[in-house]
Amino acid sequence: MSDILLELKGLTKIFTDDAGTAEVLRSVDLKVPEKEFLCILGPSGCGKTTLLRCIAGFETFTGSVLIDGQPRTQPGTDRIMVFQDFNQLFPWKTVEKNIQYPLRLSGIKDKAELKRRSDEAIAKVQLTGWEHYYPYQLSGGMKQRVAIAKALALKPRIILMDEPFAALDAMTRRDLQKEMLRILGEEESTVIFITHNIQEAIFLGTRILVLQPGGEIVYDEPNTLPKPVTPASDEYGRLWGTLNAALYSRSQG
Amino acid sequence: MKKKKSETLYPLIVKIVFVAALLVLWEYVAKSGLLGEHSALIFPSLETIGAAFIRNFKVGFAGSSLWIYIGNSMKLLLEGLLLGIGLAFVFSGLSIISRTFSIIYNFVVSICDLLPGVALLPVVIIIFGVKPGVIVFLVVHAVIWPMSRNILDGFLAVPQIYVEAGRNIGLKGFRLLTGVYLPAATSYIVSGLKVGWARAWRGLISAEMIFGIASCPGIGLYINQMRTNMNNAEMYATLIVIVIIGVVVQYGILSPIENNTVKKWGMTR
Amino acid sequence: MKKTLKLMSALCLGTGILLGSAIGAAADDASINIAYQYGLAYAPLIVAQDQGLIEAAYEEATGDTLTVTWTQMSSGADINTAIASGDLQAGFMGVGPAVTGVVKGVGYKIFTNLSGQSHGLMTNDENIKSLGDLIGSSNQIALVNIGSIQHILLAKALSENGFDAHALDANIVAMKHPDGMTALQTGAVSCHLTSSPYIFTEREQDDLTELTEVSEAWTSEDSFIVGVASEKLHDENPDLYAALCAGISAAIDFVNASPEDTAALTCEYDGNSAEDELEYLGLGTYSAATSGVLELAQFMGENGFIDAAPASIDELVFDGVEGD
Numbered sequence: 001m002s003d004i005l006l007e008l009k010g011l012t013k014i015f016t017d018d019a020g021t022a023e024v025l026r027s028v029d030l031k032v033p034e035k036e037f038l039c040i041l042g043p044s045g046c047g048k049t050t051l052l053r054c055i056a057g058f059e060t061f062t063g064s065v066l067i068d069g070q071p072r073t074q075p076g077t078d079r080i081m082v083f084q085d086f087n088q089l090f091p092w093k094t095v096e097k098n099i100q101y102p103l104r105l106s107g108i109k110d111k112a113e114l115k116r117r118s119d120e121a122i123a124k125v126q127l128t129g130w131e132h133y134y135p136y137q138l139s140g141g142m143k144q145r146v147a148i149a150k151a152l153a154l155k156p157r158i159i160l161m162d163e164p165f166a167a168l169d170a171m172t173r174r175d176l177q178k179e180m181l182r183i184l185g186e187e188e189s190t191v192i193f194i195t196h197n198i199q200e201a202i203f204l205g206t207r208i209l210v211l212q213p214g215g216e217i218v219y220d221e222p223n224t225l226p227k228p229v230t231p232a233s234d235e236y237g238r239l240w241g242t243l244n245a246a247l248y249s250r251s252q253g
Numbered sequence: 254m255k256k257k258k259s260e261t262l263y264p265l266i267v268k269i270v271f272v273a274a275l276l277v278l279w280e281y282v283a284k285s286g287l288l289g290e291h292s293a294l295i296f297p298s299l300e301t302i303g304a305a306f307i308r309n310f311k312v313g314f315a316g317s318s319l320w321i322y323i324g325n326s327m328k329l330l331l332e333g334l335l336l337g338i339g340l341a342f343v344f345s346g347l348s349i350i351s352r353t354f355s356i357i358y359n360f361v362v363s364i365c366d367l368l369p370g371v372a373l374l375p376v377v378i379i380i381f382g383v384k385p386g387v388i389v390f391l392v393v394h395a396v397i398w399p400m401s402r403n404i405l406d407g408f409l410a411v412p413q414i415y416v417e418a419g420r421n422i423g424l425k426g427f428r429l430l431t432g433v434y435l436p437a438a439t440s441y442i443v444s445g446l447k448v449g450w451a452r453a454w455r456g457l458i459s460a461e462m463i464f465g466i467a468s469c470p471g472i473g474l475y476i477n478q479m480r481t482n483m484n485n486a487e488m489y490a491t492l493i494v495i496v497i498i499g500v501v502v503q504y505g506i507l508s509p510i511e512n513n514t515v516k517k518w519g520m521t522r
Numbered sequence: 523m524k525k526t527l528k529l530m531s532a533l534c535l536g537t538g539i540l541l542g543s544a545i546g547a548a549a550d551d552a553s554i555n556i557a558y559q560y561g562l563a564y565a566p567l568i569v570a571q572d573q574g575l576i577e578a579a580y581e582e583a584t585g586d587t588l589t590v591t592w593t594q595m596s597s598g599a600d601i602n603t604a605i606a607s608g609d610l611q612a613g614f615m616g617v618g619p620a621v622t623g624v625v626k627g628v629g630y631k632i633f634t635n636l637s638g639q640s641h642g643l644m645t646n647d648e649n650i651k652s653l654g655d656l657i658g659s660s661n662q663i664a665l666v667n668i669g670s671i672q673h674i675l676l677a678k679a680l681s682e683n684g685f686d687a688h689a690l691d692a693n694i695v696a697m698k699h700p701d702g703m704t705a706l707q708t709g710a711v712s713c714h715l716t717s718s719p720y721i722f723t724e725r726e727q728d729d730l731t732e733l734t735e736v737s738e739a740w741t742s743e744d745s746f747i748v749g750v751a752s753e754k755l756h757d758e759n760p761d762l763y764a765a766l767c768a769g770i771s772a773a774i775d776f777v778n779a780s781p782e783d784t785a786a787l788t789c790e791y792d793g794n795s796a797e798d799e800l801e802y803l804g805l806g807t808y809s810a811a812t813s814g815v816l817e818l819a820q821f822m823g824e825n826g827f828i829d830a831a832p833a834s835i836d837e838l839v840f841d842g843v844e845g846d
Contacts, residue, residue, distance in 0.1 A: 058417055075420040088418050091518045092436040101432075102422035136519025154422075291606040291629045315668075315691065375701050382710040383662050383695045465668060465696035474668065474696070480599045481619065481669045482828075483626040 005190050006032040006055065006158055010063035011215070013050055024050045025215035027063065032158070037184060037191045039205030039223075041198060041247055047215040048194050052160050055192070056081045067157055077106055080151040082161040086143045089135040089150075095122065096131040099150045106154065121153035122146075124183055141172040145179070152187065161193045165200070177203055181228060198243045202236065203229050210246040219246040297486040305486035306493060314478050317470070319494065326471035327498075329385055330457050333392025337449065340393070341400035346430050349408055359405060366398035370456050374464055385469045388460050395456030396449035403448065407441025408434050440515040447507055454499060553589040554755075554762060557601045557613040560594060561792065562719055562802055563637045563747045564614060566773035567592070568788045573776070576769030583768075584761050602628050605752055612751040612766060618671040618827070620748050621819045624838050625828045629753050632815065632839040633763070634770050636747040638807035639718040641675055643736040646729060647712045653683055653735050656690055656713065663693045664702035665715040669827060671746065672715045678821055679739040687825040706730065717746070719794065719802045743807050744814040745845075756840055767842075770810065777808045811845035 013025040024047040032038055042048040054061045057075035065072045067079065082088070089098045099118040108114055122128055125145035135143055144164050151159045165173040177200060184191070184204075195201055201208050202223060210219035219242070225233050276299060282288065283298040293301070309319040348355035370391040377387050411434055419433035435442070461473025472495065479488040515521050554576070558567045570576055571592050580588035593610070595601050598619025604610040606628045614636055615623075624631055643653075643663070650656060656663070665672040673694065677687035695702075695711060699720045706714040706724065714724065715736060724730050749770060756763045777784045781803050789799035816835045823831020832838055835846060 056421065058420070075417075075423070077421075077423050079421075081417070081421050083414060083418070085414050087412060088414050090415065090418070090433070090436065091520050092439065092514070105423050105428075105432075134518055289606075289608040291608075291627070294627060295603050295606045315688075375704050378697075378701065378705050378710045379708045383664070383697075383705060463696075463698070464701075465694075466662075467668060467694035467696070468692045477696075478668060481597075481622070481667060483599070483602055483622055483628065485603075 003034045004031050005034045005036075005068060006030075006192075007066040007069075008051075008055070008063065009066070011051070011054060011065065012062045013047070013054055013059060013215075023214060025054070025061070028215040028217070030209075030217070032190065032192065034190055035188045037193065037204060037206045038209060039193045039195060039201035039207070040209045040211060041195060041201050041219075041243060042211035043196070043213075043247060043250070046211045046213050048211050049162055051211070051215055052081070052162050052192060052194055055079060055158075056160050077102065077154055078157040080154055080156040080159055082144070082147045082151055082159065082164045084163045084166050086140045086167065087135075088147050089143055091135050094132050094134055095127065095138070095146050098135070098146060099153050102150060102154050117153050118149075121149035124152060124186075125149040125179065139172075141168055141176060144168065144176060148180070148183075152183070152189070156189075158190045158192065161191060163194050163196065166195070166197070173200075178228070180204055198240055198247065199231075201243065202239055208243065210243060212250055218249065219243065294483065295485055297489065301486045302489050302493070305484070306490035309475075309487055309490050309494070314475060315470075319472075319475060319491065322470055322472050322475040323494065323498070325385075325469050326457060326461065326473070329388045329469075329471065330392055330453060333389045333457070334396055334450070334453055336389065337393040337396035337453065338400055338446070341397045341404055341445075341449075342435075344397075345401050345404035345408065346427075346434075348405065349430050349434055350426060358401070362398050362401045362405065365394070366402060368394075370394045371459055371463055374460070378464075383466065385466055387464065388457060388466075388471070391460040392453045392457050395452040399452060400442075400445040400449040403441045403445025404438060407438025407445075410441065411437040439518075440520050443507075443511050443515055446510070447503075450502060450507065451499075454495075454502075458495065552586065553591065554612065554766065555591045555593065555610045556766075557593045557595045557604060557610050559596065559598075559601075559615065562788070562799075562806065563639050563717075565784055565788045565803060565806075566636060566770065566777050566808055567614060568791060569776050569784060570769050570773035572787055573773070575772045575776075576765055579768035579772065580762060580765035583765060588762070588765065598623075602626075605630050605750070608752075608754075610752075611755045611762075612749060614747055614749050616671040617745045617748050617815055617818060618669070618674050618822070620750050621815070621822055621832075621838065622669075622828055623750065625819075625823075625830060625832065630750040631753065631756070632748045632812065633751040633756070633767055633843060634749040634810045635745050635812040635815075635843075635845060636749055636770070636774070636808070636810075638742045638744050638809070638813065639746045640721050640742045640805055641672065641715070641717045641736060641740055641746075642721045642725065643676070643679075643713055643715045643733045644706060644721070644724045644730045645713045645733060646706055646709060648731060650712065650731075650733065653680060653685065653690070653733055656693060657685060659693070661693060661712040662695045663690060663713040663715060664695050664697045664705050664711045666699055666702070667696045668694055672717065674818065674822060674827055675736055675740045676715055677825055677827070678818070679735040681821070681825070682739050683735055687821075718742075718806060719792070719798075722802060722805065740814070740818075742805060745812045745818075748812065748815070751840070774808050774810050777803065809845075810843075812839065812843060813845050815839070816846055 008028055008030040011025055011028040015022045015024055028051065040048050050059065053059045055065055056079050057072055093101060096118050099121055100114045103114055103117055122131060125148055127142060127145055127149065130138070130142065138146070165176050168176065181204060193204060202225065205223045207222050208219065209217055212218050225235055225239065229236060280299050283292065283296050286292055288296050311318065313319050313321070344358050348358045373394065377390055381387050381390060415433050415437050419429050424432045458473040461471040462477045465474035465477065472491065476488055476491050479491060558564050576590050577588045580586065598615035601610065601613035601615050602619060602623040605613055620632055650661065665676065667673065676690060680689055681687040697705060699716050702714045702716060703720050703724060705711045716724065725732060751763060751766060781800055785796050785800035785803055789796045792799060794802065815838055816832070819838055820831045822828045
């Protein structure tokens, strides 16, 4: 495989608290090539969020996280996280400023350039006209769009999305999934997308991975169904069944 | 997001009616002679207080108009407030960056917040000597601890997600403090300002009443003087001046700060 | 809105009732409320209280019992307000606030002198040898309050030595006696104008010297603490007024006749050893006759401490009070 963007080698994470120690991730190895949309499915407690947080640099771990072959242990703008929580935007900044602030931090000082970049990102998530609103004036779905726009504007090496649509109602989630697909068609970003929703993984992913507790990879295949995938697509039912079986293999056994 | 007119009007009407009722009651008590034949002396009527109000500014005491006393007090107050608020930010900020400092500072704040400034006067005089700086010190003492307590609590209450979102876009150390912790703690900081301002203002006046420096006389000394000389109308009129200054600061400075930050951002607790 | 009005009227009514009942509870014929302050200068009052001298005088004259309520207050200004409001019928305070109260029309006059005490101006700077050395300098003088008897005495000393009475006003720092003593000892101020017993402590210290103008201007023979009684008490209840005068007079006599017993009684209140207390009592003057009150009042009038100078001693004291 060429163009490996992200590589995990023997990634291990042990949580220690009063109750004892828990090995959340046990020597996980993973390679993610460029432009891949990797969906990670897994039951609660399988360590999928921890995996993403280790990649983002929010957790300490043993083993290594390599971006373009370089190790990473601290957060950085080459890996931007989109959280599930709607409150990830800074409430004291408008939509536009929320998007421009990280750009300014990354060294863009020219106001016109900042404006151009934020307008472009806002347009991509179809929020033109909402630039000067504060986060509390937006709905949950709109806040998640802003968070995605913030990530896109930074043009990171990889976007890490931790169940970003899980707290949305079904209608809004469907809209945002479609939007994601459209944007990715234009952007060709590399994304790791955590979800517990099989439909979402099939709809968005170009590769799907199923984790079981301990971070054990029990399924890892490319998603070859032609986009856009609908439940009526050929093979949808079979893939759904396979993923469902992989997902619930432990609890059933 | 404009409020309905009645929602802003109603509190105003309530306040006006309340104040009017108090004034009527005051005037009734003053005029009725309920307090005996000397009531004019100890419970002067509104007209007398009004005349004394003007006299305070025109004649004043010891050849100086009340303006001079207000000016002196405000100067010391402003110095103390700026210093106290500034130090509160610096120390609270340091305790985000250093854990050891945080442990020490939290401990110091808990203890010092309990000490009444006026009780510290003898110690302060020994350390600083007899200068207007002593008053500044007491203002700093009045403001720094509640302000720090609020900032520290505010930092503790900053949602983890803002911190992670900040770290994600490359903020750390001092820039994480100014970029995330401070704005995220604004509602706490604003209430710290309110408490700190009120304590500083009261602390200043009581300190001046106890410890009066004749070369730099302030409002507290003026009140004490009026009391000593049995000029009660002038004393009440000076209390009104104190209330007016308090209201001006509240509505002219603190409310706009609140409206332009936490209220604008939808962050009211 | 109706609700609000109801609430308002309820509040007004409530406050009115409270005020009314407070006023109704004041002044009762068989009782008297007297306020005094803290310290050695008030020693006869501790005696009068302990021995029930006012009660005894009243019972002897009328055959009825009297309840005396003693209240300790922290300043003459507080006592003035309380007498004006009718809560107190008599009080003891410095001659300064008493003159102010009479002139302001609080509704009382002086009915007795109580004591004279030592006052003095101490310095920790050996280069300061007289008041004249202080004028125009930035040396700070700690004293208890602007407008207090100590301030008036400073002004009087200045005036008697040919200076403007207010020449040192800007050098004053208002501090309580013990704080002022600490400030002087630590060098935070260069001068302290104080009264007994603090002045005794400071005089004993080798590194402090006295500027004698103040102690010469007002000696321990001169009136320091006086008793005032409301005109209402004097005019409407002569029996009680007479008992008050007799009781205080008897207490003063006791202090002069039995200083050891007095010291044993008061030392606890003043926080001194019995020996020190006895020595300090001996340095004060306890007398019912006033000394220098009119002179001081006129000085206060001439130098702006009060609005107008009284023309005669009768404006300040009730009939039958001895002295000037």
